Amino acid sequence: xxxxxxxxxxxxxxxxxxxxxxxxxxxxxxxxxxxxxxxxxxxxxxxxxxxxxxxxxxxxxxxxxxxxxxxxxxxxxxxxxxxxxxxxxxxxxxxxxxxxxxxxxxxxxxxxxxxxxxxxxxxxxxxxxxxxxxxxxxxxxxxxxxxxxxxxxxxxxxxxxxxxxxxxxxxxxxxxxxxxxxxxxxxxxxxxxxxxxxxxxxxxxxxxxxxxxxxxxxxxxxxxxxxxxxxxxxxxxxxxxxxxxxxxxxxxxxxxxxxxxxxxxxxxxxxxxxxxxxxxxxxxxxxxxxxxxxxxxxxxxxxxxxxxxxxxxxxxxxxxxxxxxxxxxxxxxxxxxxx
Amino acid sequence: xxxxxxxxxxxxxxxxxxxxxxxxxxxxxxxxxxxxxxxxxxxxxxxxxxxxxxxxxxxxxxxxxxxxxxxxxxxxxxxxxxxxxxxxxxxxxxxxxxxxxxxxxxxxxxxxxxxxxxxxxxxxxxxxxxxxxxxxxxxxxxxxxxxxxxxxxxxxxxxxxxxxxxxxxxxxxxxxxxxxxxxxxxxxxxxxxxxxxxxxxxxxxxxxxxxxxxxxxxxxxxxxxxxxxxxxxxxxxxxxxxxxxxxxxxxxxxxxxxxxxxxxxxxxxxxxxxxxxxxxxxxxxxxxxxxxxxxxx
Numbered sequence: 001x002x003x004x005x006x007x008x009x010x011x012x013x014x015x016x017x018x019x020x021x022x023x024x025x026x027x028x029x030x031x032x033x034x035x036x037x038x039x040x041x042x043x044x045x046x047x048x049x050x051x052x053x054x055x056x057x058x059x060x061x062x063x064x065x066x067x068x069x070x071x072x073x074x075x076x077x078x079x080x081x082x083x084x085x086x087x088x089x090x091x092x093x094x095x096x097x098x099x100x101x102x103x104x105x106x107x108x109x110x111x112x113x114x115x116x117x118x119x120x121x122x123x124x125x126x127x128x129x130x131x132x133x134x135x136x137x138x139x140x141x142x143x144x145x146x147x148x149x150x151x152x153x154x155x156x157x158x159x160x161x162x163x164x165x166x167x168x169x170x171x172x173x174x175x176x177x178x179x180x181x182x183x184x185x186x187x188x189x190x191x192x193x194x195x196x197x198x199x200x201x202x203x204x205x206x207x208x209x210x211x212x213x214x215x216x217x218x219x220x221x222x223x224x225x226x227x228x229x230x231x232x233x234x235x236x237x238x239x240x241x242x243x244x245x246x247x248x249x250x251x252x253x254x255x256x257x258x259x260x261x262x263x264x265x266x267x268x269x270x271x272x273x274x275x276x277x278x279x280x281x282x283x284x285x286x287x288x289x290x291x292x293x294x295x296x297x298x299x300x301x302x303x304x305x306x307x308x309x310x311x312x313x314x315x316x317x318x319x320x321x322x323x324x325x326x327x328x329x330x331x332x333x334x335x336x337x338x339x
Numbered sequence: 340x341x342x343x344x345x346x347x348x349x350x351x352x353x354x355x356x357x358x359x360x361x362x363x364x365x366x367x368x369x370x371x372x373x374x375x376x377x378x379x380x381x382x383x384x385x386x387x388x389x390x391x392x393x394x395x396x397x398x399x400x401x402x403x404x405x406x407x408x409x410x411x412x413x414x415x416x417x418x419x420x421x422x423x424x425x426x427x428x429x430x431x432x433x434x435x436x437x438x439x440x441x442x443x444x445x446x447x448x449x450x451x452x453x454x455x456x457x458x459x460x461x462x463x464x465x466x467x468x469x470x471x472x473x474x475x476x477x478x479x480x481x482x483x484x485x486x487x488x489x490x491x492x493x494x495x496x497x498x499x500x501x502x503x504x505x506x507x508x509x510x511x512x513x514x515x516x517x518x519x520x521x522x523x524x525x526x527x528x529x530x531x532x533x534x535x536x537x538x539x540x541x542x543x544x545x546x547x548x549x550x551x552x553x554x555x556x557x558x559x560x561x562x563x564x565x566x567x568x569x570x571x572x573x574x575x576x577x578x579x580x581x582x583x584x585x586x587x588x589x590x591x592x593x594x595x596x597x598x599x600x601x602x603x604x605x606x607x608x609x610x611x612x613x614x615x616x617x618x619x620x621x622x623x624x625x626x627x628x629x630x631x632x633x634x635x636x
Contacts, residue, residue, distance in 0.1 A: 071512070074474070074484055099508045103486045106471035110439060110478035115596030118469035128600060142600065148354050148466060153603045161596035201483045202516045205502070209510035221635065245635055278634050299634055301625070303617075312612065317625060321617020329622040337627055338636045 001088065003036040003060075004029055005163065007081065007095040007104070008053065010043045010070070011209065015052045017217075018096035018170040025123060025173045026094055027057035032125050033139060035091065036060060040084065042077050044070035050186045057178035059185070066191040068200055071207055072100050075199040078107040083194045085112060090163040092141050094123075097167035105167050115158040116165040117143035121172045121273075121292075128157045135159075141166065146269055146292060171217045171273040214248050216265060221247035221278045224267055224294070227254035228283025228304065229323065235260050237327050238282060244331050250274065250294075252284045268293035282323045286311025303327070340496035341397030344388045345449055347460030347476070348381035348402055348417065350410040354465050375409065377416050380461025382531035384524040387491055388459050389421050389532065395494070399423045401455075403448055405433060405441065408549025411575050418542040419534035426452065427547055430580040435592035438467075442475030444590055447583040449480060457501070459522045462487060470523070477521035485516055486523045547575040 006026045009016040023039060030037040036059035041049050046065040053061050064080050081104070085093065093108075095101035097119045109116035122144040128137045141164040143156040158164040216222065223242045225235050235249065242249045251261035253268055267274055268290040279297035284290060286302075286309055294300070295314050302315035303326050312318045319326055352373035385402070392398040402417035404410050405428040414425030428448045436444065449458060458480075463470035470486070477484035485503045492513065493502040499518045504511060506525060544563055546554075555561050567573050580590055588594060615621040630636045 073514075074486075078478075099487055099506065102470045103474060103484070106438065106442075106469075106474035107478045107484065109471075110442060110475035113439065113596065115437065115439065116471060117597060118467075118471055128598075130598075143597075147468070147602075148352075155600040155602075156597050157600045158597050202485070202514050204512055204514050206513040207507075207510065208512070209507070278629070299629075307614075315612050317613050317615060319615045319617055319621070319625070326617045326622060329617070329619060330626060333623045333626040334630075334635065337623075337630055 002091045002162075003038050003088070004033065004092045005085070005088070005090040005094070006037070006039045006058075007093065007101070008039050008041045008049075009096050009098060009100050010041060010046070010049070013043075013045060013049065015041075015049065016096060016098070016170075017175060018098060018101075018168070020052075020056060020175040021170070021173040022094045022096065022168055023053065023056035023058060024176045024178075025168070026092075027178055029092065029123065029125060029141070030057075030059075033091070038062065038088070038090070040064070040081065042069050042080050043072075044068075050184070054182050054184040054186075055177045055180045056175075057182055057184075061184055061186045063186060063188045064191050064194065065188065066195075069191065069195075071204050072104075073200070073202045073204060074103055074107055075201060076195045077104055078111070079195045079199045080191075081108045082111045084189075085163060093163040093165045095165075095167050097169045101167045105165060109165050112161075112163070114161040114163055114165055115156075116167070117145055117156045117158075118167050120145045120166045120168045121153075123166060123168065128159060130159060140164065169273060171275075213264070216248045216250055216267070217272050217274060219248035219274070220276050221245050221280075222250045222267070222274050222276045222294070222297070223247045223280045223282065224250035224252065224284060225255055225261065225282045225323075226252040226284030226290075227258055227260075228285070229255060229260055230283075232260050234324070237324060241280070241327050241331055244334055245278075247276075247278075247280075252287070252290045254285075254287075281311050281315070282327065284311050285309045286314070340395055341399070342391055342395050342456045342494075343454050344391060344398060344400045345452055345455045345458045346381070346385050346388045346400060346402045346417065346422070347445060347458065347472070348385065348404050348413050349378045349461075349464045350375050350404065350406050350413045351378045351464050351466045352376075375412070377413055378461055378464045378466075380463060380465075380524060380526045382461070383526055383528040384459045384461050384522075385417060385420060385422070386529050386531040387488070387522070387524055388457070390529075391457070391491065391494065392421065395496075401426065401452055403428065403445065403452070405429070405444055405448075408547055408553065408577075411545075411547035411550050411577075414547070414575050415542055415545055416534070418545060419538045420532055421535065421538065425575055427575060427577045428583065429547075429549065429577050430590075432580040432585070432587055432590045435595065436590065437595035437597045438469055438471035438475060439596060440590055440592075440594035442472050442479055443594055444580070444583070444585055445472065446476050446479035447585045448578060449476070451578070451583045456499075456518045457520065457522060458482070459524065462523045462525050473521055473523035480521070483516050483520045484523070485514055485520060488522050488524045489528050491522075542573070545573045545575050548577050550575075 250267040
């Protein structure tokens with residue numbers, strides 16, 4: 001009872017990275033709270049799924065396996081969680097801030113009348129004193145998220161209601177196996193006890209998933225361009241540098257909105273969060289929304305004609321110059337010195 | 340077949356154009372410095388509703404918003420584009436609501452509107468970006484939900500089913516759902532049609548009760564006062580918590596399980612950095628340094 005639960009997002013028969021990131025975080029929170037970490041797998045043909053899950057330090061894996069549960073539709077998955085949570089009374093429930101998590105989380109929280117905080121970028125445990133009543137609460141989940149278009153960071157707590165629910169953005173937390181032989185148990189549930197037939201109301205009649213064309217999120221080096229690149233052709237130069245450095249190309253929102261780069265390359269609050277060992281920002285001024293998605297990069301180089309560009313404040317190296325002149329020189333000297 | 344459609348819309352501060360004066364010295368938001376606008380994705384939702392009205396003559400579109408008296412502006416903007424009836428849910432009891440308390444209040448108002456086939460709103464509002472109110476309204480009303488909708492592809496009158504194209508992570512899917520239901524629409528869906536000049540002429544003097552009260556403060560006379568008697572459609576409908584029979588324990592701050600503990604203005608600490616020029620020697624030095632500490636190569 002009062003354990004920490006993570007909803008596992010499963011595509012095909014693979015658990016999504018965001019869910020594994022949450023298991024890693026959930027394990028730390030569970031250890032801190034002295035409770036168990038439990039995971040919920042809902043889908044079809046889930047035999048053996050525990051091999052992907054238990055190594056993250058999961059004590060109990062709940063499996064709901066039925067052909068009707070995949071692909072995901074809202075009500076059957078919500079029905080499982082609502083009933084399971086009424087039985088198990090978790091203190092915390094985490095899910096990815098993905099299309100599925102953001103569709104499912106509010107439905108579940110509404111039925112349980114618990115609070116839900118969307119799109120968290122950080123989770124901590126701490127105490128809280130109610131400003132009005134003076135009542136003290138121990139060991140609450142601090143749900144930390146950007147708000148107001150990314151201009152503020154708010155810490156949300158959920159003093160009275162359980163579970164404390166949060167969705168967390170993909171890529172903001174690290175995924176780390178705890179122990180490949182972690183001794184968790186698997187509980188297989190009878191789906192019909194949790195999902196009445198009346199919940200299967202939406203039919204998925206067609207579905208296309210494209211494999212990601214690139215791995216921006218996991219790239220050790222990112223070369224990113226901003227509005228200052230001027231055009232889609234301007235980005236070609238960044239692809240040249242990226243090819244040399246075995247890097248991926250990212251873009252600021254302004255560059256994506258202007259059509260210089262594809263939407264899936266957007267780095268920042270409304271795009272991908274990256275934390276590479278090297279981030280090369282080319283012609284990016286550095287809106288806070290962009291900085292939020294890359295400021296944890298180990299080393300940041302900013303190339304910009306404006307010596308006062310906001311991004312320079314977070315940069316380790318500031319190259320004041322034109323991207324179209326500096327980048328070819330970088331390629332040239334990299335070729336000269338790397339062999 | 341004629342449809343009864345309810346559009347959910349919110350008046351939001353325009354967080355996309357935040358100027359330097361948007362934050363007060365104490366780190367709170369200076370709402371007065373931000374223009375109040377029709378939440379962008381709610382306009383996409385309105386367009387989907389109006390398209391259905393065009394396709395199924397006799398259909399009606401109602402617009403429901405919750406907010407202070409000045410949110411009546413949202414109703415006018417809807418009426419200018421072809422909405423038939425607007426409702427402003429407004430009461431101090433609703434203040435400070437999180438998404439759960441907001442969806443409770445909206446659900447009670449939708450029940451009062453009564454007859455509906457489709458409830459449709461934007462995926463999320465730009466002040467909170469939570470995307471929670473749509474699904475929570477659906478749950479409160481016991482209805483199916485289709486979120487992240489891109490386009491309504493078909494509506495079958497006989498089977499009373501709707502076919503919707505929606506975005507999912509890394510792709511798209513097409514789903515078929517029964518009426519009635521709740522739909523939330525993406526910002527990448529079809530943009531909303533512009534205001535219709537005739538409708539602007541018709542509704543430009545439409546006012547809510549609180550707006551009228553503000554105009555007649557200090558004993559001033561309401562401009563064009565007689566119009567509001569001869570043209571009843573100029574009186575915008577306002578509902579209080581009592582009007583929709585809302586349980587006050589579930590409204591506003593009282594009904595909100597989540598509490599804001601702290602709010603922090605984002606500011607980035609400047610690092611000590613190395614400043615270089617774009618000269619050959621500087622760039623070469625940079626590359627050599629990055630190679631030597633194994634950052635690249």
